[in-house]
Amino acid sequence: MVAKSKLANKQRFKKVAKKSAKTNANAKKPKRLPKTTKTKDKSNKTSTPVIQKQPEIDNGEDMLDMVDEDDLQFLKSAINNKQYSMFNNVRVPGGKGKKKKIQKDDDTLENNYENEIDEQPKIKVKALLPIKTKQGIVKREVEHEDNSEEEEEDAGVEENEDKGDDDVSSDEEDSPAENTDVDVSQPITPAQLLLQRAEILQKKKLHIGTLSSGLLENPEEKITNFRTLIKLLDDETPEVYITIRKLGIVALLEVFKDLLPSYQIKAQETDGVKLKKDTLKLQKYETSLLQYYKKYLQKLEKFAGVLYKKRGDNRVRTQGEKNVGEVAVHAMCDLLITHPYFNFAPNLVQAIVPFLNNVNRNVRILVATALKTVFKEDKKEEITLKIIRVINHYLKSHSHNVNPEMLEILLSLRIKDVNLDQDKEIEIKGKKLNAHKANILAKLSKKEKKRKKRLQALEHELLETKAEENKQTKLKNLTEITKFLFGIYFRILKSSTNTKVLSVTLEGLAKFAHCINLEFYVDIVNVLDKLLAEDWLGYKEKLHCIQTVFAILSGQGEALNLDPTRFYVNLYAGMLDIHAGRNEKDFAVLLRTIMIGIIQRRKKITNKRIIGFAKRLVMLSLQSLHGGAVGSLGVVKNILQLCKAADVLLDVDNECGDGKFNAELDDPEYCNASSTALYELSLLSRHYHPIVGKYAVNIAKGVPATGEGSLLPIYGKCTPEELYSMFDMSEMAFNPSIPVPKKVQVSNKVKRHAFVDCEFRQKCFKRLKCTNGTYFMHI
Incomplete structure (x- = not known):
């Protein structure tokens, strides 16, 4: 039976093979039969093919x-x-675009x-939800193109972006111009170029926004997005590479400002230590973040280097590259302000400080503003000390020939509470306390001594909880800052001849004079006295020299045996050099110097000197703008309030004085100002500015606090410096607004003026009689 079944199968397969050969005669590629294995038949001793699988040719x-x-x-x-x-x-x-040949046998x-x-056709039919109407249910379908392959590619790109891999779409983004439909053989219009640029830029913006938002949403999993964003900074697409670099710098700046921690990331050795998964994940994230932050700072430093022209570098930088450099400097400044205690903050300082001496004024102002903000917000004074050290080194290497902005930022330092003589004071107090302690301990019993030790241990622990160590560290940093600061100032005083730098130095000395060590006071005063005798020194610099001396003598320098008469004479002699037409901006320095030298030191100078300065201030107000006039009258008002001897200036009787007033004499001690009166107040009372007129009337009536002639509290309580800044004309605006003057008919009659001194009248005026009978007067 078995042999008969095998024979039947053999005959059946032969028939199938013949039929398949006939049907596939015209085929392009005939299908191969499955592999066969030869087996030996015991009865016939012949090999017959045995089919292993079901034939596919049916x-x-x-x-x-x-x-x-x-x-x-x-x-x-x-x-x-x-x-x-x-x-x-x-x-x-x-594949696409290839069609099979149709067989003839259908x-x-x-x-x-x-x-x-x-x-x-490559059209898909998508079934929609049916609509039920009165006629029945209506089926709906929508035909759309078969974009399954494109959808798969887009899905792959999105998936790779989520994983942080930027290799998927980099080729498409780097060469977007290849996918455009612009005919290269035809000339391209500017409109087409702008359209093409806008399309490329839009794609780049979307890409940058997607990567940045992914980082902010889940920074630990998408940390590798930083790699793509940093690579975008090296984009060389000719149409948009400047804009893309700016966008990339700003995007990374905002991301780092949000993600960087407030503490420093330190490298930890974990060899042989088993850590939790969360700890390892956090360490890996922090390490990657620090590496990408370092690469970002290197890129910023490279872009900002375009703003500096080194020796031997003859490359011409475009305006676009310079703009990218300014954006890079702005980014470094923002990072220093936001994270001054994070890693690489000293490197940021090292890169930013040289831009204070840059040719571009906008860059200098940007860096100076950022460093001033850092000074104000620095609580530990660590980054401030680093900035001062870098400035000190830069000034030494450039022989102090720098822009004034590098020294102006030092005026924002907060070192008012620093006392360089504190160490000596602490030693003296410590010796006294130790002697007193030894006397007390000699009288204590053993139990009391043990109790004393326990109390001391408890106080030490309490000091640690109150962060006294941080205070001591901060005070130590402030002391170092002060030493570097005065080291810079003293070197400039001895060697520099740059008037702009010297002016800022003198202003700084005047502001921080109370922090100077007593040992240097005499040397500083002598150096400033020699500077006043120099011809190349400007009036503003002289004012700063005098202000510095008065500031020294008003503080700890009161114990010094110095005669400041020569400085008062210099100040009095140069007061009338300020007028509205040339150097009105120096009025603020003058007011500050007079407040320190006259008002604060009024008890150490004579009444004659005070009266002489009051008379000259009223004369100065006649040749100044209304801001300077109000400031001068404010000082006179304070003098009349604090010095009773100055009331003699309100008396028009000349018999009470020692002699005649000599306005041309440069010494206030011997000009006999007490023999005259404040006649200028009659002119100032009719001043075009109403506040000047009110101040003149108030002084003329004896500075009353209430009643007729009194001032409003908003003006009466202001200092002279505040009055000057309040009514300053630097912005070319009146405060308050000035009413339009009334029209006055001028009479042809000559007004005769009465002079007490005939010689003075002949010296000042010459009368010339005109042909029409009127008089013309020459000064």
Whole structure:
């Protein structure tokens, strides 16, 4: 039975092979038969092929025998009408744009099916929700193109972006011009170039925004997005690379400002130590963040280096590159302000400080503003000390030939509470306390001594909880800052001849004179006295010299045996050099110097000197703008309030004085100002500015606090410096607004003036009689 079955199968397979050979005679590539293995037949001793798998060359003939003709017609019509979605997803083998050759033998179902697939357009039918109407249910369908491959590619790009891999879409973004439809053979219009640039820029913006938002949402998982953003800074697309670099710098700046911690990230050795998964994850994140931050700072320093022209570098920088450099400097300044205690803060200081001497004024102002902000917000004074050290080194290497902005920022230092003589004072107090302590301990019993030790231990612990160590560290840093500061100032005083730098130095000495060590007071005063005798020194610099001397003598220098008369004479002699036409801006320095030298030291100078300065201030107010006039009258008002001897200036009787007033004498001690009166107040009372007139009337009536002639509290309580800044004309605006003057008819009659001294009248005026009978007067 077994042999008969084998023989029947053999004959059956032969018939199948013959039929398949006939049907596939015209095929392009005939299908190969499955591999066969040779087996030995024991009865016939011949090898027969044994089929291991079901043959795939049947072409559905056995299945067609089982299908009825009605069902077969139904299937054909369903395929032609595309009624089943399962047939829509079948793709043509061989890729896009390649069609199979249609077989001539269309008798089988498989050939008809393949032909239908070849002719089928790449359009998908998507079934929508049906609508129920009065006529019944209406089915809805939407045809759309088959973009399955493009959707798969887009999904792959998004997935790689989420993982932080930027290699997927880099080729497309780096060469967007290749995908445009611009005909290279035809000339391109400016409108097409602008449109192309806008499209490229929009893609880059979206890419930068996506990466940045991903970092802010989940920084630990998407930390590698930093790599893509930093690579964008090296973009070389000719149309948009300047804008892309600016956008990349600003985007990374905002991300780092939000993500950087307030503490320093330190490298920890974990060899042989088992850590938790969360700890390892945090360490890996912090290490990666620090590495990307370092790369970002290196890029910023590279871009900012364009603003400096080194020796031998003859490259011409475009304005766009310079703008990128300014943005890079701005980013470094913002990072230093936001995270002054994070890693690489000293490196930021080292890179920023040289820009205080840059040619570009906007860059200098930007860096100076940032460093002033750091000085104000620095609580530990560590970064401030680092900035002062870098400035000190830069000044030494450039022989103090720098822009004044580098020294102006030092005026914002907060070192008013520093006392360089504190160490000596502490030693003296310590010796006294130790002697007193030894006397007390000698009288204590053993129990009391033990109790004393326990109390001391408890006080030490309490000091640690109150962060006394931080206070001591801060005080130590302040002391170092003060030493570097005065070292800079003293070197400039001895060697520099740059008037702008010297002016700022003298202003700084005047502001921080109370912090100078007593041992240097005499030497500083002598140096300033020699400077006043120099011809190349300007009036503002002289005022700063005098202000510094008065500041020294008003503080700890009161114990010094110095005669400041020569400085008072210099100040009095140069007061009338200020007028509205040339150097009105120096009025603030003059007022500050007079307040220190006259008002604060009024008890150590004579009444004659005070009266002489009051008279000259009123004379000065006649040749100044209303801001300077109000400031001068404010000083006179304070003098009349604090010095009763100055009331003699309100008396018009000349018999009470020692002699005649000599306005040309430069010494206030011997000009006999007490023999005159404040006649200028009559002119100032009719001043074009109403506040000047009110101050003149108030002084003329004896400075009353209430009643007639009194001032409003808003003006009466202001200092002279505040009055000057309040009514300053630097912005070319009146405060308050000035009323329009009334029209006055000028009479032709000559007003005769009465002079007490005839010689003075002949010296000042010459009368010339004109042809029409009027008089013309020359000064």
